[in-house]
Amino acid sequence: MTSRPRPAIEVTKLGHHLGARIDGVTLRPDLDPRVIEEIRRAVLTHKVVIITGQHHVDDAAQYEFAGLLGTPTKAHPTVLSRGEDLLPLEGAANSWHTDVTFVDRIPKMSVLRAVVQPSYGGATMWASTVAAYAALPAPLRVLADNLRAIHTNDYDYAEHLTVGDSSDPEYRAEFTKTVFRTEHPVVRVHPETGERALTLGHFVSGFAGLKTSESADILRLLQARVERPDNTFRWNWSPGDIAIWDNRSTQHYGVADFGDAYRKVNRVTLAGDIPVGVDGRPSVSLAGDASAYSVVDTPDPVPGFVPASERSITAPID
Numbered sequence: 001m002t003s004r005p006r007p008a009i010e011v012t013k014l015g016h017h018l019g020a021r022i023d024g025v026t027l028r029p030d031l032d033p034r035v036i037e038e039i040r041r042a043v044l045t046h047k048v049v050i051i052t053g054q055h056h057v058d059d060a061a062q063y064e065f066a067g068l069l070g071t072p073t074k075a076h077p078t079v080l081s082r083g084e085d086l087l088p089l090e091g092a093a094n095s096w097h098t099d100v101t102f103v104d105r106i107p108k109m110s111v112l113r114a115v116v117q118p119s120y121g122g123a124t125m126w127a128s129t130v131a132a133y134a135a136l137p138a139p140l141r142v143l144a145d146n147l148r149a150i151h152t153n154d155y156d157y158a159e160h161l162t163v164g165d166s167s168d169p170e171y172r173a174e175f176t177k178t179v180f181r182t183e184h185p186v187v188r189v190h191p192e193t194g195e196r197a198l199t200l201g202h203f204v205s206g207f208a209g210l211k212t213s214e215s216a217d218i219l220r221l222l223q224a225r226v227e228r229p230d231n232t233f234r235w236n237w238s239p240g241d242i243a244i245w246d247n248r249s250t251q252h253y254g255v256a257d258f259g260d261a262y263r264k265v266n267r268v269t270l271a272g273d274i275p276v277g278v279d280g281r282p283s284v285s286l287a288g289d290a291s292a293y294s295v296v297d298t299p300d301p302v303p304g305f306v307p308a309s310e311r312s313i314t315a316p317i318d
């Protein structure tokens with residue numbers, strides 16, 4: 001009998017479909033490659049992981065650590081006035097979304113650090129878009145499999161975001177200074193795990209071939225499936241926490257329940273691939289060139305991937 005090597009990190013599962021905590025790791029530039037690999041695997045499996053106790057991590061160390069998990073993108077496709085590497089956000093992103101879905105090369109992961117926390121409130125929530133898809137009844141799954149959505153940064157943010165930067169006119173102007181529009185499959189096949197995931201969120205402006213009113217109804221229907229509380233994980237930040245999420249299998253939401261208190265988070269995103277639908281069709285860029293923002297990083301499938309929960313449909317990956 002062969003015995004497995006002892007895990008190098010301690011992962012505690014915190015939610016059935018997503019969410020785990022990693023303790024006992026100190027993030028340093030010379031982190032053991034085995035630890036990095038185990039963190040990467042934990043992110044794929046649990047979709048969002050929180051690494052606690054990283055009080056020593058500043059902006060530079062956050063960026064450096066993110067670089068151990070992949071290739072960092074620029075801070076943002078358009079918002080670069082606050083630095084080219086990290087995207088600081090004041091307030092909260094209080095609307096369900098997947099990061100930067102308006103470009104063709106959606107980031108694979110985001111690494112978030114709470115820099116200033118309010119004395120109460122200000123949690124972040126994540127939802128599993130894999131579990132949401134797998135819970136769809138068969139007719140809705142067939143519908144979703146065949147839909148393509150248009151995502152744009154020129155979306156109706158007033159409909160969604162109400163606090164801090166997100167609702168600040170100057171920030172919005174910079175956010176939309178170049179307009180990006182991309183057509184993505186509504187169901188993408190995760191390039192590493194093979195899991196099928198709904199790809200929606202607040203950047204969706206409609207579905208290819210449908211009328212505006214029809215798009216709104218179908219988006220509401222599918223998006224409601226993602227946001228079901230049973231399908232979410234919520235983290236109340238403590239100093240020194242770092243969150244890493246798989247941006248291909250989740251949406252997230254910053255909870256704006258801290259009144260007028262100041263809250264600041266810093267984000268680094270890692271380059272991802274061009275999504276592919278269940279029919280093998282890739283996403284198509286319709287407006288805007290994202291090549292200055294991010295390289296396209298197409299990873300290999302992970303052999304022997306074991307999903308976090310039974311609510312997961314995997315398609316074979318070629």
Ligand SMILES: O=C(O)CCC(=O)C(=O)O
Pocket residue numbers: 089091092093094099110112123124125252253254255265266267
């Ligand atoms: O406000 C939050 O907790 C979430 C921030 C967010 O959406 C992001 O950094 O991508």
Ligand SMILES: [Fe+2]
Pocket residue numbers: 093097098099252
């Ligand atoms: Fe976000």
